[in-house]
Amino acid sequence: MCLSVPARIISIDGDMADVSAGGAIFRAGLQMIDNPREGDYVLLHAGFAIMKISEKEALETLRLLQEMRDSLE
Amino acid sequence: MNGVFMKYIDEYRDSKLIETLARSIKSAAEGLYTFMEVCGGHTAAIHRFGIRDILPQNIRLISGPGCPVCVTGKDFIDRAIAMSGIDNCIMATYGDLMRVPGSLFSLEKANASGADIRVVFSALEALDLAERFPERKIIFLGIGFETTAPGTAVALCKAEEKNIRNFFVLSAHKLMPPAMEAIIKDGTGINGFICPGHVATITGSSAFEFISGRYGTACVVTGFEPVDILQSVLMLVNQVNAGMPAVEIQYTRAVTIHGNLRARKYLGQVFEPGDAIWRGLGIVPESGLVLRDRYGRFDASSVFPLSVVTKDDDGKCICGDILRGLRTPSDCTLFGKVCIPSDPVGACMVSDEGACNIFYRYGKHE
Amino acid sequence: MNEFVTINHGSGGRQAQELIKKVFADRFMMEEPLTDSAFISAHNSGTAFTTDSYVIDPIFFPGGNIGKLAVCGTVNDLAVSGADPAFISASFIIEEGFPVDELEIIAASMADEALNAGVRIITGDTKVVGKGKCDRLFITTSGIGYLKEGRIFLGRGELVKPSDKLIINGPLGNHSVAVLGARTHAPFSTSVVSDCSCLNHMIKRVLDNTKSVRFMRDITRGGLAAVANELCHITGLGVSVIEEAVPVDEPVRGICEVFGFDPLNMANEGKILMVVGPEESQEVLRIMHSDPAGKEAAMIGEVLEENQKVVVMNTRAGGRRIIDLPSGAQLPRIC
Numbered sequence: 009m010c011l012s013v014p015a016r017i018i019s020i021d022g023d024m025a026d027v028s029a030g031g032a033i034f035r036a037g038l039q040m041i042d043n044p045r046e047g048d049y050v051l052l053h054a055g056f057a058i059m060k061i062s063e064k065e066a067l068e069t070l071r072l073l074q075e076m077r078d079s080l081e
Numbered sequence: 082m083n084g085v086f087m088k089y090i091d092e093y094r095d096s097k098l099i100e101t102l103a104r105s106i107k108s109a110a111e112g113l114y115t116f117m118e119v120c121g122g123h124t125a126a127i128h129r130f131g132i133r134d135i136l137p138q139n140i141r142l143i144s145g146p147g148c149p150v151c152v153t154g155k156d157f158i159d160r161a162i163a164m165s166g167i168d169n170c171i172m173a174t175y176g177d178l179m180r181v182p183g184s185l186f187s188l189e190k191a192n193a194s195g196a197d198i199r200v201v202f203s204a205l206e207a208l209d210l211a212e213r214f215p216e217r218k219i220i221f222l223g224i225g226f227e228t229t230a231p232g233t234a235v236a237l238c239k240a241e242e243k244n245i246r247n248f249f250v251l252s253a254h255k256l257m258p259p260a261m262e263a264i265i266k267d268g269t270g271i272n273g274f275i276c277p278g279h280v281a282t283i284t285g286s287s288a289f290e291f292i293s294g295r296y297g298t299a300c301v302v303t304g305f306e307p308v309d310i311l312q313s314v315l316m317l318v319n320q321v322n323a324g325m326p327a328v329e330i331q332y333t334r335a336v337t338i339h340g341n342l343r344a345r346k347y348l349g350q351v352f353e354p355g356d357a358i359w360r361g362l363g364i365v366p367e368s369g370l371v372l373r374d375r376y377g378r379f380d381a382s383s384v385f386p387l388s389v390v391t392k393d394d395d396g397k398c399i400c401g402d403i404l405r406g407l408r409t410p411s412d413c414t415l416f417g418k419v420c421i422p423s424d425p426v427g428a429c430m431v432s433d434e435g436a437c438n439i440f441y442r443y444g445k446h447e
Numbered sequence: 448m449n450e451f452v453t454i455n456h457g458s459g460g461r462q463a464q465e466l467i468k469k470v471f472a473d474r475f476m477m478e479e480p481l482t483d484s485a486f487i488s489a490h491n492s493g494t495a496f497t498t499d500s501y502v503i504d505p506i507f508f509p510g511g512n513i514g515k516l517a518v519c520g521t522v523n524d525l526a527v528s529g530a531d532p533a534f535i536s537a538s539f540i541i542e543e544g545f546p547v548d549e550l551e552i553i554a555a556s557m558a559d560e561a562l563n564a565g566v567r568i569i570t571g572d573t574k575v576v577g578k579g580k581c582d583r584l585f586i587t588t589s590g591i592g593y594l595k596e597g598r599i600f601l602g603r604g605e606l607v608k609p610s611d612k613l614i615i616n617g618p619l620g621n622h623s624v625a626v627l628g629a630r631t632h633a634p635f636s637t638s639v640v641s642d643c644s645c646l647n648h649m650i651k652r653v654l655d656n657t658k659s660v661r662f663m664r665d666i667t668r669g670g671l672a673a674v675a676n677e678l679c680h681i682t683g684l685g686v687s688v689i690e691e692a693v694p695v696d697e698p699v700r701g702i703c704e705v706f707g708f709d710p711l712n713m714a715n716e717g718k719i720l721m722v723v724g725p726e727e728s729q730e731v732l733r734i735m736h737s738d739p740a741g742k743e744a745a746m747i748g749e750v751l752e753e754n755q756k757v758v759v760m761n762t763r764a765g766g767r768r769i770i771d772l773p774s775g776a777q778l779p780r781i782c
Contacts, residue, residue, distance in 0.1 A: 010122020010147075010305065010782050012228065012279045013704045014089035030087050030701020032624075032637040037205055039235045040344040049089060051282065051335055052705060054175070054225070054781045055203020055634065056232045058344065059282040059335050061089055066334035070092055073308065077101040087700060099764050121782045125707075131766015149782055176706075176778030202634040202706070202779050229781055307764040422774045442771040 012053035014061055017046050027052055089334070093306030094130075102311035103135045109318045115141045115270055116317055119261055120277035121148030121435075122305050128439050130307040140314065144436040146260050146404040147277060149224045149253075150177045151435050152359045156391040157253045158183030163387045164220055164251065165196035171214060172198040173207035174222040181431045184392035204236035211240070211248035220381050223252040223370075228279040230254040230370055231344040234351035237376055249381040252370055255357055258288050259368035263359075265296050273299030273317040275310065278332040283348075285340025286330050293326040304332035351376055360400060360427075400427035403436050410440040417441060452545045457575030467573055470550050471537075474558040475568040485569040487534060493594040495530035497521060500587040506553070508629040510622075510641030513586055514553035516716060518560040518568075519645045520667070521590035526647035527663040527719055529601040529654060530592030532564060538572040540585040553584070564645040566590070598654065604722075606661040607682045612728040613748040614721045616649065616741040617642065618694040619671060620713035624702050634779075635705075637698045642717035649738040650719070653731055659724030660731070666718040669773055672711040674720050675758040676772045678750075685751035686758045688770065692747045707780035711760075712773040722750065 015027035015034065025044065027036045029052060037056040038044045050057035118124060124144045127133065133142060146152045158181050165172040165188070172188070179189040179200060192198040201207050207221035223233040233250060240248045257280045265271060276289050281302045289300050299320035303313040313331040320326055330336050348370070357369025372380040397415050402408040410416045410429070420426040422438050429435035455462045472481055499520050506513040518535065525532040537557065541550070561568050594600060625641040627633055654660060662682075664674045671693070675686050688711075695703070695710045703710050717740060723731050728746055735741030751759075758770040 010120050010125075010228065010277065010279050011705070011707050011780055012282075012305075013701070014087070015705075016088075028701075029705050031698035032628075032635050032639075032701040032705070034635045034705065035203075035205075037203075037232070037235055039347065040231055040341055042343065051279070053279065054229055054232050055205050056235065058228060058231070058279070059341055062334050066089060066092075069312075069331075069333060070098075073098045073101065073312065076105060077097060080101060080104060087697070087704070090704065094763055096763060096765060103765070128768055129762070130764035131762045131768045132764065134766035135764065175781045177780045177782050179778055180775070200778055202781075206632075206634060225781055442769060 012051040012058060014049050015052040017044060017048045017050060019046060020044060025057065027057065090306060093304065093308040095308065098308050099135065099311060102308065102315060106140070106311065106315050106318060107137050109315060109322065110137055110139055111322065113139050114272050114318060114321060115143065116273045116275055116314065117143050117145045117264070117271045118275040119145040119147035119257065120280065121151070122279065123275055123277070123303065123310065124148065124436065124439060126305045126307070126310060132307060132310055135311065136314065140318070145264055146359060146362065147257065148435060149226060149229070149255065150181055150431065151400070151404060151429055152255065152260070152362070153178070153181065153224055153253050154358045154360050155183055156358070156389060158188065159389045159391050160387060161188060161222055161251060162186065162191045162196070163389050164381060164385055165191055165198050167218060167385060169216065170197065170218045170220055171210055172196065172220050172222065173201045173210055174198060175224060176200045178222055178224060180425070182425055184390070204232045208236045208240055208245070208248055211245050215247060218247050218249065220249045220251055223250050223254050226255055226257050226277070226280050227283040227348070230352065231283060231347045234347035237351050237379055238347065240379060241376070249379055249384055250372065251381040252352070252372060254352065254370035255359070256354065256368050256370065258284070258291070259365050260359060260362060261289070261292060263362050263365045265292065265298055271298060272321050273301070275313055275317070276300050276302040276328070278302055278304045278309070278336060281332070281336045281340065283341045283344045285338050286328050286336055287338050288340070289328045293328050297326050299326040300328040302328065302330045302332055302336050304335065360404070362401065362404065398427040400429040403429050410437040413437070450547055452541050452543060452547060452550065452575055454543055454575050454577065457541070457573060463573070470547065470554050471571060471573070474554045475561070475571070477569060485534070487591070490593055492596065493600060495525050495528045495592045495594060495600070496589070497524040498587065498589040499524065500585060502582065502585050503626065504582060505626070505629050506584055508641055509625045509639070511643040512553050512556055513584060514557040515560050516643055517586045517588045518557050518564070519643050519716060521588040522564045522566060522645045522647050523665045523719070525590050525592030526650045527601065527665050528592070528594070529598045529663070530594045531651065532566045532590055532592040532647050534591045535561065535566055535568045536570045536589045537568050538587040539574070540581050541573060541575050542581050542583050543575055543578050545583060560645060564647055601660065601663050604662040604678060604681045607678070607684065607722050607750055608661070609684060609750050609752040610725050611661055611722050611750040612725050612746050613686065613688070613750070614723055614728065614731055614735070614744060614746050615666065615671065615718055616646070616735055617718060617743040618696045618699065619666070619715060619718060620695060620699040620703065620710045622716045623713040624699050635702060637702065639696065639698050642715055644717040644740055646717060646719055646740050649735060649740045652738065653721070653734050656734060657723070657727045657730055659727045660721055661724065662722040664720050666715045666720055668714045670710070670712040670714060671720065672709070672758070672770050672773055675770065678720070678722065679756045679758055682750070683756055685755035686748060687751055688748035688758060688760045690760055691763045692745055694743050694745050708777045711770060712777055
């Protein structure tokens with residue numbers, strides 16, 4: 009339920025995909041993803057992509073934290 | 082570990098950001114705080130990264146239920162072992178369940194004694210076994226919460242589509258929010274929850290709104306890297322300080338308010354809520370997932386009815402109280418003497434995420 | 448010769464003799480006539496002696512096979528004691544129906560590794576068992592090595608002191624991952640190759656050119672966690688490991704993250720832990736870096752002052768955790 013790892017979609021065939029986590033290729037079911045595309049990052053859990061990772065939100069989180077760091081110095 | 086950069090992981094392990102958050106938490110945390118993480122993955126991450134060393138002494142982190150292995154009753158293991166003895170059965174299970182003790186033995190021991198029990202990584206792998214071995218009965222053990230159950234649902238939909246006749250699921254899938262409610266409704270002095278980030282990708286953060294709304298407990302939906310956990314602790318401290326409990330999302334890169342509708346559609350099609358037994362919490366109403374009638378022919382519990390006698394705990398095992406955050410492993414008379422990782426009594430010791438297992442491996446020397 | 452090994456090949460008759468000669472004895476350059484015992488002339492130095500069995504599945508994997516594993520494993524066990532490996536024995540238990548050409552590939556690998564390592568396979572045995580009585584092929588090797596003048600037997604750890612440095616010769620977990628990925632129906636694919644290799648030349652160069660190697664051990668099953676805990680146990684001292692200093696290749700990291708494995712618990716077949724006096728740790732690293740088996744050697748920790756008998760890891764987050772002995776094989780988790 010918890011162990012999910014960000015993985016990049018390498019290739020799609022039908023409702024399955026090859027995804028790469030750190031260079032190891034896993035098979036993942038895409039049934040739960042809207043409009044999956046090659047190059048998208050998804051959370052891989054128990055052989056399924058359970059969510060797309062939002063690059064925008066990821067960068068925003070890091071930006072906020074960096075701001076926090078800058079304000080402390 | 083020193084290795085090439087892994088995107089969306091390593092940025093959230095950055096030591097400078099960790100240090101920044103540690104300092105911010107220290108200055109914001111004026112009173113005493115007790116936060117509970119309910120997800121086995123959070124328990125594991127907190128120990129793996131040594132988060133408790135980084136937090137100030139006035140913040141206490143305790144572990145609740147959330148390791149699906151820990152809360153799986155002994156009766157489920159007993160039933161699974163009994164089913165694995167069925168003629169021509171291949172039992173497929175996630176690795177987590179192999180060493181959980183039943184009344185007499187574990188799946189691992191049953192496998193060593195001749196049952197055909199195989200570890201799979203995915204429900205689709207189990208379905209694939211059914212296609213490869215049409216003469217065998219494949220029984221898949223469905224454990225896990227809202228993060229994992231949709232995968233089982235997808236496999237069952239495919240089984241129905243392809244008219245597969247030899248695939249069965251024994252479901253012990255559970256829902257997280259009802260269990261969280263069961264913990265706080267009797268009052269435990271928890272100021273806030275570190276909410277399970279991956280469950281929330283499916284349910285959406287809205288599933289936890291009743292916790293802050295009805296019970297006034299702070300909630301932050303959290304990711305699994307050290308930066309995520311620390312940022313959440315800071316957000317929880319701020320909520321508690323302001324006296325304004327709410328449900329906030331820290332893990333914004335994966336969690337939204339509404340969650341994954343496609344996944345929930347699969348869940349709704351295949352499963353319906355039913356009462357479930359949680360080890361340590363007893364029966365929690367509407368907290369388990371049961372196969373709908375439409376999928377009855379895939380339901381192992383009705384296709385293979387077995388009467389199973391489950392040995393009662395002597396009462397010495399206090400896993401239940403530990404799961405509710407009421408007692409700690411060192412309070413248990415069995416801990417470290419009779420109950421150890423290589424020979425566990427309760428599930429809190431079996432799972433790598435179990436509070437007792439972690440305390441034994443990491444905490445006893447501290 | 449038959450394509451497949453049969454029970455007759457184990458029965459001592461002409462077929463057996465042909466198999467032994469063509470597949471093994473000629474390749475291993477064993478002296479004729481083949482005798483019941485091999486003769487080794489007297490040697491006036493300490494002798495190290497080791498034995499191991501190999502039952503790996505699958506027997507062929509990226510980076511090697513069961514035969515290569517056997518020779519490297521035995522050579523390394525001798526080398527980490529401080530000995531120069533010299534002679535090896537090899538026994539084969541073969542399941543009826545095993546393809547002879549695969550046996551030849553395995554024997555050729557063993558001959559190659561032995562040649563590269565500078566050891567000789569001088570005696571052996573073959574048995575054939577009925578179908579299902581063994582999992583394709585089991586190999587047992589024993590080995591003899593000599594500790595030359597001035598060399599200390601390094602297995603016991605009595606020289607280890609606080610502040611000594613821990614050095615490993617490269618990234619962890621490659622062998623485990625290569626083997627997992629090679630199993631049929633493995634849930635992932637990877638280009639990771641086993642690190643299976645003989646390390647005696649690298650070790651000899653370190654021992655010939657430095658004076659303060661205190662302890663060495665082969666990092667095999669149970670991984671670095673097992674070896675570090677053994678070190679604590681036999682010396683009574685504590686050990687600390689720096690998470691950021693431990694090399695792990697990217698695909699191995701990926702697999703560990705996905706399955707919930709700890710690289711510290713994973714098996715290797717070409718990695719050693721060396722405990723070295725702090726004054727020579729840089730020199731040891733320099734020597735290792737110039738050897739193909741040590742290009743990514745790294746200093747990953749040190750022996751502690753406190754007599755705590757535990758392995759502590761300093762995490763990259765700035766916290767600490769205890770690294771315990773792994774309790775059983777790692778199984779892929781979802782939670």
